[in-house]
Structures are given as C-alpha cells and as structure tokens.
Amino acid sequence: MTRFFDFDDIVVGAGAAGVPMAVRLSEDPARRVALVEAGPYYPTASETPADLLNANMMSLFQHDWHTSAQALDGRVIRFPRGRVVGGSSAVGNTVALRAVPADFDQWAKNGIPEWSWEEVLPLYRRIEDDLDFGGEYHGKGGPIPIRRFPTEEMTPRQSHFLQACLDQGFPWVEDQNHPDATGVGAMPSNRRDATTRVSTSMGYLPAARGRENLTIIPATLVNKVLIRDGRAYGVELVDGPRPRVRWWRRATSTVQLTARRVILAAGTVGTPSVLLRSGIGPAEDLRRLGLPVKSDLPGVGAGLNDHPRTGLFMTPKPGTQTPGEPSGQTVLRTTSAGSDDPNDIHYYMVNGFNLTQQFPQLQHLPGHDRIFGVMIVDQLPHARGRVSLTSTDPRESPHIELNYLSDERDYRTFVDGMRTAWELMNTPAIRALGEEFVMVDESVMASEEALRDYVRRTIDSTYNAVGTAKMGPSSDPASVVDQYGAVYGVEALYVADASIMPTHVRANTNLTSIMIGERVADLLRGT
The missing domain is CATH 3.30.410.40 (Cholesterol Oxidase; domain 2)
Incomplete structure (x- = not known):
C-alpha cells in the first residue's frame, strides 16, 4: 500500500540556509516542498518592518528567540538568533565575508570530500550578485547582492582605521572575498544600496513564492521529527496556523505534517534541540529526559564553537x-x-x-x-561548548554553554x-x-x-555559533551527519545549516550558511 504524504520535503527553519534549500528543491515542479518557520513572514518590502530593512543596525529584540548563554564563570550573556523568515540573515550585521579555501580543504582532508574549496566555490558564486567584482571568483545575477562600502560612505573613524592599519604595515585589500585576501579593506555586505539589508527572504523568495509546489508555513513551532521503524516521515507542530494540507491530529495542541523526507535547517541551537526532542542524541541524556532513544548520537549538541x-x-x-x-x-x-x-x-x-x-x-x-x-x-577558537535540553517543551529555551x-x-x-x-x-x-x-x-x-x-x-559572542550536529565520516563517533547531510541512524532525515560545520570557518557565518543550504540542496535534488 502506498502511503499518502503531505509533501515530498519538509524544510524546518526558514533562515540563512533553509530558504535557499526550499527554493532550490522546489525548482522541480513535481516536488512538493514545505518551508516551516517559527517566526513571521513578510512577503514584500512594503510589509517588512523597519528593523529588518535597516542594514545599519542589528535587530536584536523585535524578531529574536530571546535566548541566553553561559559565557564563562557563570556569566550569562544574550545570545540573539533571528526568529523570522530569513532567520539571522534578516537581523544580522550584513557581514558577507566568505570563508577561506583552507577551511574547506581541511574539511575534505577530514573525510568529507564533497566540501572541498573546489566544490563550494561555485555555490558562493551562485549566491552572489557582486556589485563590485566579477571574473572567476565572483558571481553576477544571484539572489544576494554583495557590495563594499566606498570611501565616500565611510565615517572618519573608518577612514582613520584604514590608514592606521596601513601605517602599522598591514596590506591593503581591494576585495576581501578574494581567496588569497589578507589585510585591511572595505567590508563586503549583503545590501544592494547603502542602507537596506537583503536577507535570504528578500533575495530568494520573491521569485519563488508563487510556485504552487512551495508552501511557506510561518509562525509555526516544530516540536520533533516523527520517526517510525528508523525512518523519518514528518514533523509534529505546535502553536501554529493550519495550512491547507492534510493533518493527522494527535492532541488538541499538536498536529502532524508528513513528508517523504525531513530537512532540519533550524540553526546551531534550534537543530540539535529538535533532534534531541526527537530521540536523537546522547542516549543517557535522552533517557534522563524520559525520551525514547531513536539514534544514539553523542555528538548532537556537543562541539558548540562560537566566534x-x-x-x-x-x-x-x-x-x-x-x-x-x-x-x-x-x-x-x-x-x-x-x-x-x-x-x-x-x-x-x-x-x-x-x-x-x-x-x-x-x-x-x-x-x-x-x-x-x-x-x-x-x-x-579552541574552546567547545554544548547545547542541551532542560525540558522537552519546545517553548522552553535550551541550555547553551559556550565555555569561552x-x-x-x-x-x-x-x-x-x-x-x-x-x-x-x-x-x-x-x-x-x-x-x-x-x-x-x-x-x-x-x-x-x-x-x-x-x-x-x-568576552562576548559574535552570534556565529556552529558545530552542534557535526558533519563527518561514520568512523568519527562525534559525527551526526554524513557529507550529504544525512543523519546517522535515521533514514530520510537531513540537516543543512551551520550546525553541520565540523570546524569553524575564518569568516562570519552569514554567507557560508547560505552556501550550505545551496550545497545540500544540490546533493539532494537528484534523490
């Protein structure tokens, strides 16, 4: 008997990686894709609040999860993360730096050759509409504009800083996203003009939101992945509106959405939280919370690495x-x-x-x-922290220990x-x-x-956390997913966000997280 599924793919988390993932998968008109996000969705610029449009200031409160983290010695700091379609790309400081080639070549040497610099460079180029540079290293016409601050836009402090660095002997860099760049120069930024932030929501979704096979489900919290006989078949939702799809109601406050495949893109804090609530993680921790063990993966939540x-x-x-x-x-x-x-x-x-x-x-x-x-x-940084659950209630924030x-x-x-x-x-x-x-x-x-x-x-956070669902070979006991993003021990379940980074990259995670969504989509589109 063939089972009916609401969708072919459910993408959990409409952030820097989740939006490009859903958009690329839905380019196949025969594939039904759902994009589920806990925060609101603003389809047009006229509907978008000022805090999300203003590229000159981070939005740290209006569209935030309001989480905190243990920095060190019991000191608690705010740990902002975007809760809106576009995720942290919609609230961040618009730093659009690429990682350096050596970051990815190290990943490849450690057993994940699909992520070498040679493999990821075309994805960086696909993302970009670089307004300043072209050639073999830069893209044109992509969904995310990249511009650098010209000298005439810089404040006196910035101009003096550039000169001070040059006087100290640091080299001038025309293009900070060139693979060999090192030194001082203008910061690349995901904005098309001097003041407007362009998130993945603003860059990717306008051309895709009219697709009949793409369903965007905002303001909906995912509790856990539904797993039967070792295979993911959907997600359990709480506190959300009901889209026009088939539902299997289990309780007055939860509903189920089914799919042939589930892809978690909820971020370095959100993804391990969903995995743990789904029974995927360190067996001892799961049993302590009264959760059934679906896959004993010690690396879930471990390896937290922040700039x-x-x-x-x-x-x-x-x-x-x-x-x-x-x-x-x-x-x-x-x-x-x-x-x-x-x-x-x-x-x-x-x-x-x-x-x-x-x-x-x-x-x-x-x-x-x-x-x-x-x-x-x-x-x-060499320090490693951890994300763990204090409760099985998805409305409760997890415990975040940065261990700086x-x-x-x-x-x-x-x-x-x-x-x-x-x-x-x-x-x-x-x-x-x-x-x-x-x-x-x-x-x-x-x-x-x-x-x-x-x-x-x-010491504080730059909000660039990675590594809580580490990508690596099955021989590494800390690995959570393989190089295709597939979760070990559970079929039809994948992860595509900054949590899979096995080691940190030498750049803000904004652009690399978008690239991860593109890369995993490419790896999955033929399956």
Missing part, C-alpha cells in the same frame, strides 16, 4: 557620531601572534555600540551609553589582540575622536594579568 569577541573601546567626543550610521564598514583580517593559520583574527572598527543592547558589562561610566572602538574576533576561554590558546589570542588594538586606537586621528578608554589604561595594558582579567570580564 568570541572583545575589544578596546572609548567614549566618543560630543558631535563625533551621527545617528543611523552603520556599525561597521571595514575589517582587518590577519594572523594572530604565534599562529600558523592566516586570517585567524579579525579587527573591526565599530562606529558605535549601544551599551543597552551589546557589551552591557561595559556600562560603568555614568552618562555614557555609547562607545566606539576596535572589536577583536577570534576566528578559530577554557583553552589557554584563546586567552593568548585575545591578550595579543588587545595590544594590537591599543596601537591602532592610539593613533592621533582616532584618539582625537574619543574622550576616555573604557576599563583600560596604560597600567592595564602593561599587566598580563590585568589584560587577562579584562578579556575574561568583557
């Missing part, structure tokens, strides 16, 4: 900041002291942080709620990075824009222990 950040900041002199200016426009990509990994540390000149939203631990100066300065980001600075090498990266930032911030042109440094003076800079204490007190 941590700190920085050197000043309070601005009156009249030196303009409301509404972009938070960042330039980036210095270089190699940290003692490292053999190029571009493993990034420095960003930040035009301004609102301390009520970011770095609240710096709020100690009366009358000051804004700062500017050089942000330092560790691109290859648990590896001494990460301390060393930041302490040395602070010394570089101090030199850059004390160039006369930049120093003249500020009144006083925040929590740092010459005595702090002269003391190794004081610097370590400053890093420990100020």
Whole structure:
C-alpha cells in the first residue's frame, strides 16, 4: 500500500540556509516542498518592518528567540538568533565575508570530500550578485547582492582605521572575498544600496513564492521529527496556523505534517534541540529526559564553537557620531601572534555600540551609553561548548554553554589582540575622536594579568555559533551527519545549516550558511 504524504520535503527553519534549500528543491515542479518557520513572514518590502530593512543596525529584540548563554564563570550573556523568515540573515550585521579555501580543504582532508574549496566555490558564486567584482571568483545575477562600502560612505573613524592599519604595515585589500585576501579593506555586505539589508527572504523568495509546489508555513513551532521503524516521515507542530494540507491530529495542541523526507535547517541551537526532542542524541541524556532513544548520537549538541569577541573601546567626543550610521564598514583580517593559520583574527572598527543592547558589562561610566572602538574576533577558537535540553517543551529555551576561554590558546589570542588594538586606537586621528578608554589604561595594558582579567570580564559572542550536529565520516563517533547531510541512524532525515560545520570557518557565518543550504540542496535534488 502506498502511503499518502503531505509533501515530498519538509524544510524546518526558514533562515540563512533553509530558504535557499526550499527554493532550490522546489525548482522541480513535481516536488512538493514545505518551508516551516517559527517566526513571521513578510512577503514584500512594503510589509517588512523597519528593523529588518535597516542594514545599519542589528535587530536584536523585535524578531529574536530571546535566548541566553553561559559565557564563562557563570556569566550569562544574550545570545540573539533571528526568529523570522530569513532567520539571522534578516537581523544580522550584513557581514558577507566568505570563508577561506583552507577551511574547506581541511574539511575534505577530514573525510568529507564533497566540501572541498573546489566544490563550494561555485555555490558562493551562485549566491552572489557582486556589485563590485566579477571574473572567476565572483558571481553576477544571484539572489544576494554583495557590495563594499566606498570611501565616500565611510565615517572618519573608518577612514582613520584604514590608514592606521596601513601605517602599522598591514596590506591593503581591494576585495576581501578574494581567496588569497589578507589585510585591511572595505567590508563586503549583503545590501544592494547603502542602507537596506537583503536577507535570504528578500533575495530568494520573491521569485519563488508563487510556485504552487512551495508552501511557506510561518509562525509555526516544530516540536520533533516523527520517526517510525528508523525512518523519518514528518514533523509534529505546535502553536501554529493550519495550512491547507492534510493533518493527522494527535492532541488538541499538536498536529502532524508528513513528508517523504525531513530537512532540519533550524540553526546551531534550534537543530540539535529538535533532534534531541526527537530521540536523537546522547542516549543517557535522552533517557534522563524520559525520551525514547531513536539514534544514539553523542555528538548532537556537543562541539558548540562560537566566534568570541572583545575589544578596546572609548567614549566618543560630543558631535563625533551621527545617528543611523552603520556599525561597521571595514575589517582587518590577519594572523594572530604565534599562529600558523592566516586570517585567524579579525579587527573591526565599530562606529558605535549601544551599551543597552551589546557589551552591557561595559556600562560603568555614568552618562555614557555609547562607545566606539576596535572589536577583536577570534576566528578559530579552541574552546567547545554544548547545547542541551532542560525540558522537552519546545517553548522552553535550551541550555547553551559556550565555555569561552577554557583553552589557554584563546586567552593568548585575545591578550595579543588587545595590544594590537591599543596601537591602532592610539593613533592621533582616532584618539582625537574619543574622550576616555573604557576599563583600560596604560597600567592595564602593561599587566598580563590585568589584560587577562579584562578579556575574561568583557568576552562576548559574535552570534556565529556552529558545530552542534557535526558533519563527518561514520568512523568519527562525534559525527551526526554524513557529507550529504544525512543523519546517522535515521533514514530520510537531513540537516543543512551551520550546525553541520565540523570546524569553524575564518569568516562570519552569514554567507557560508547560505552556501550550505545551496550545497545540500544540490546533493539532494537528484534523490
């Protein structure tokens, strides 16, 4: 007997990876695709709220999951993630940096050859409508525009930062997305003009939302994957509207949506949470929560790896900041002291942080709620954390432990990075824009222990977490999915988002997450 399914594919999570995944799969008119998202959907620019359109400021509250995370030593920080069609691509800082080729070639050497640089470069190109560069390394006509800030758009702080880096001997970079780029230059951004953010929702869906075989289901929370006899056959939904499809009701508050295949793209926090609630994960943890073990995979939720950040900041002199200016426009990509990994540390000149939203631990100066300065980001941190469940209720946030600075090498990266930032911030042109440094003076800079204490007190997240459903060969007990995104031990279940990254990449995860959606869609379209 042939079973009726509502869809061929259900994609859970309409974020940076989920939207391109659903759009590419639905290019086959014979394939019925559902795209399920916990947040709202705004189909047109006129319907889209200002916080999502404004590329110059992150949207950290209006369309957020309101999760928090343990940074270190019991200190809790906000851990924003986009809850809207477009996901974090719709709320983030529009940094559209590519990872470096060595990141992917290392993946290939570790047993996943489908993800070498040679394989992923065409996907990066397919994504792009690069407004500045063409040739063999860049795409034209793709769904996501990529532009770089021209000199005339830069604030004085950004121009002075560029010059300070050049004076310190760092090379000038015309194109930060060139495979060999290292040094300082304008930051590539997913925006078509100076001020408007282009998310995957805005870039991919306008051409696809009229397809009869693509059903977008917003404002709907997924509890778990439905599994029978070792095979996924759908998802259980809670708190959502009912689309016009067939439902099998199990309880007054939950409904089921069925498919031949389920693809999780709920992100580095959301995907392991759904897997765990579905009985996929460390067997001991599942039994402790009273969940049946469908597949004993110790790597689910483990291996959490985030880009941590700190920085050197000043309070601005009156009249030196303009409301509404972009938070960042330039980036210095270089190699940290003692490292053999190029571009493993990034420095960003930040035009301004609102301390009520970011770095609240710096709020100690009366009358000051804004700062500017050089942000330092560790691109290859060694510390690993974990995502775990505190409850089987999908409305309850999971426990997120980042475990920052648990590896001494990460301390060393930041302490040395602070010394570089101090030199850059004390160039006369930049120093003249500020009144006083925040929590740092010459005595702090002269003391190794004081610097370590400053890093420990100020370290925060860049919201670039990866690795909680690691991709790898079956011989690796920490692997959760194979190189095609297939979950070990459960048929017809796949993962396609930043959670599958086996190691971090030397770039913000925005563009690479979109690429992951494209890549897994390519790998699955013939099946």
